[in-house]
Amino acid sequence: MISLRGKRALVTGGSRGIGAATALLLAECGADVGIGYRTRERDAADVVRQIADRGVRAFAQAADITTPEGTATLFDRAVRELGGVDLFVGNAGIWPPDGVPLTEMSDAQWEETMRQNVRAMFYTTRAAARLVGPGGRIVLVSSTAGQRGEALHADYAASKGAMISFVKSLAIELAPRDVTVNAVAPGWVDTEMCAQPFADGGRDRIAAAIPLGRVATPRDIAGPIVFLCSDLARHITGEILNVNGGSVLCG
């Protein structure tokens, strides 16, 4: 039903987790796919192999997207290998797993979360906005934390909330160019990011508190991202799509 044949996709944080699942699903739908990652070269190479097995063009580029230079390296590679970018998925991000009350949060933690989640969003989305043409798609990965807040994780919640207002602003800015800008807001997802809270029975306790009774798989998040990249979603822009099993019901 969804065909992305001829589209050129770039996914940040594509070496594992939600980004890897998204890259593979985009490729299954026929898109050429480049992935960015930070350090996990072997994982990234494995994802590239799986993308290429689907008969489309693929590359992986190591680049720290919290810097303008790293961002330029990633996007230059996409232009060189694919000739441009039509679909941009801004997925890379961090979640500091140890909860810290704001009164004890260090300057360094706050700065690091903003650097990884907000500054990188600015650099990469700006680069994508400069590249994509009519019919282009930008999809960013926010979080339920950005919608409802998250006690002891005010830094992360603020960074993902910033993403939501950024998406809404950019949706209006890019609409005259026929480019849509949306976000997905996942709840708990089964990735390495959640290893700590899922340990020691935490995963089952968390699943029990989700109305649908389960933690999402990375592919559960990839599907809605790919939908937003597709022509089926061409009239949706500025949307924050809940993908959380019913745990937060707001846009």
Ligand SMILES: NC(=O)c1ccc[n+]([C@@H]2O[C@H](COP(=O)([O-])OP(=O)(O)OC[C@H]3O[C@@H](n4cnc5c(N)ncnc54)[C@H](OP(=O)(O)O)[C@@H]3O)[C@@H](O)[C@H]2O)c1
């Ligand atoms: N997991 C959840 O429950 C959940 C819930 C809501 C929202 N989210 C959001 O979903 C997104 C993906 O989460 P995930 O759980 O799939 O994460 P993950 O498994 O921890 O993977 C993170 C990915 O981002 C890359 N990355 C991190 N910092 C980077 C940087 N500075 N430059 C380039 N690449 C960088 C990593 O590269 P390396 O592999 O090379 O390190 C990796 O590919 C994040 O934005 C996260 O906040 C996750």
